[in-house]
Amino acid sequence: xxxxxxxxxxxxxxxxxxxxxxxxxxxxxxxxxxxxxxxxxxxxxxxxxxxxxxxxxxxxxxxxxxxxxxxxxxxxxxxxxxxxxxxxxxxxxxxxxxxxxxxxxxxxxxxxxxxxxxxxxxxxxxxxxxxxxxxxxxxxxxxxxxxxxxxxxxxxxxxxxxxxxxxxxxxxxxxxxxxxxxxxxxxxxxxxxxxx
Numbered sequence: 309x310x311x312x313x314x315x316x317x318x319x320x321x322x323x324x325x326x327x328x329x330x331x332x333x334x335x336x337x338x339x340x341x342x343x344x345x346x347x348x349x350x351x352x353x354x355x356x357x358x359x360x361x362x363x364x365x366x367x368x369x370x371x372x373x374x375x376x377x378x379x380x381x382x383x384x385x386x387x388x389x390x391x392x393x394x395x396x397x398x399x400x401x402x403x404x405x406x407x408x409x410x411x412x413x414x415x416x417x418x419x420x421x422x423x424x425x426x427x428x429x430x431x432x433x434x435x436x437x438x439x440x441x442x443x444x445x446x447x448x449x450x451x452x453x454x455x456x457x458x459x460x461x462x463x464x465x466x467x468x469x470x471x472x473x474x475x476x477x478x479x480x481x482x483x484x485x486x487x488x489x490x491x492x493x494x495x496x497x498x499x500x501x502x503x504x
Contacts, residue, residue, distance in 0.1 A: 316356070316357055316359070316364040316367070317356060317357040318354065318355075318356040318357070318367060318368065318371065319354070319355045319356065320354075320371060321354075321355075322352050322353070322354060322371070322372070323352065323353040323354070323355070324350070324351075324352055324353075325341075325345075325350075325351065325353065326338075326341035326344075326345065326353070327341075327353070327355075333467075334467055336428050336429065336441070336466040336467065337465045337466055337467045337470070339440065339441075339466075340435075340437050340440070340465040340466050341465065343437070343440050343483070343486070343487070344474075344483075346486075347478075347482050347483060347486055349474060349478050349482060349483065350474065350475075350478075351472045351473060351474040352372065352472065352473040352474075353465075353470055353471070353472055353473075354368060354371055354372055354470065354471045354472075354473075355469065355470050356368060356469060356470070356471065357469065358432060358468045358469055359432070359468050359471075365397065368462075368471050369397065369462070372462055372471060372473045373460075373473075374458075374460050374461065374462040374473050375396050375397045375398065375458070375461075375462070376397045376462040376463070376471060377394050377395060377396060377397055377436075377455055377461050377462060377463055378393070378394070378395050378396070378397050378399070378401070379392060379393070379394055379434040379435050379436055379438075379463060379464075380392070380393040380395070380401055380417070380434070381417065381418045381422070381423050381427070381434050381447075382406075382415045382416065382417060382418055383415065383416065383417075383418035383419075383422065384412050384413045384414070384415060385413045385414050385415075385416070386413065387418070387419075387422070389412060389448070390418055390422060390426060390446055390447045390448070391410070391412075391415070391447065391448050391449075391450050392427075392434070392436060392438075392439065392447050392448070392449050392450065393406065393450045393451075393452070393494070394436050394449065394450065394451045394452065394455050394461075394491075395451075395452035395454070395455060395496060396452065396454050396455060396458075399452065399454065399496060399498050400496070400497075400498050401496065402496060402497060402498075403415050403416070405496055405497060406450070406494060406496060409494050409495070410448075410450065410492060410494065426441070426442050426446045426447050427439065427441050427442055427447065427466075428441040428466065429441075429466050429467075432468045433464050433466060433467050433468040434464075435463045435464040435465065435466050436449065436463055436479065437463060437464075437465060437466055437472075437483070438466050439484075439487055439489045440487045441466075442487075442489070445488065445489065448492065449484070449489055449490070449491040449492070450491065450492050450493075450494050451491045451492070451493055451494070452493075452494055452495065452496050453493055453494070453495045455476065456476065456480070456493065458476050459475065459476060459477075460473055460474065460475055460476060461473075461474065461475075461476045461479065462474075
């Protein structure tokens with residue numbers, strides 16, 4: 309592990325696939341690797357301390373040579389509709405713009421208890437891969453059009469002590485159908501400052 313100039317540590321080794329020793333990994337992370345293995349999805353993994361700041365996230369981006377996507381867990385004002393928004397890491401989230409596009413009342417960040425209930429993940433570890441735990445399809449996936457143009461995307465394996473890099477096409481064409489989720493394409497304003 310190395311110190312990146314803060315108290316944040318990153319193992320700079322890029323691993324292919326799941327950890328060789330998984331005895332200290334949580335079940336939700338192992339279920340993520342099980343799903344990817346079952347679907348024969350190739351991915352690279354970077355292990356690190358929990359990501360504390362956006363600057364630390366940029367260090368991970370650089371090592372993986374991607375733009376880690378923001379995964380925002382949202383709900384409507386009545387807390388009856390839930391959304392997972394996937395957008396480029398450097399793009400701004402604009403509530404009013406998104407609300408108009410999906411025809412929903414004012415959106416806000418959903419409470420952590422819903423995140424745990426529907427996705428089996430906790431704040432700081434939100435990931436599109438958490439949708440594998442949403443068996444009743446309570447959460448609608450929203451993907452910004454810019455993410456769809458990326459060859460690769462990055463996300464956590466349902467825990468923020470690792471980051472994964474995989475093909476965007478594998479998410480759209482293989483993972484989402486396997487976990488019985490569809491997505492709605494949205495177009496949020498602003499140009500992402502991406503390294504892709």
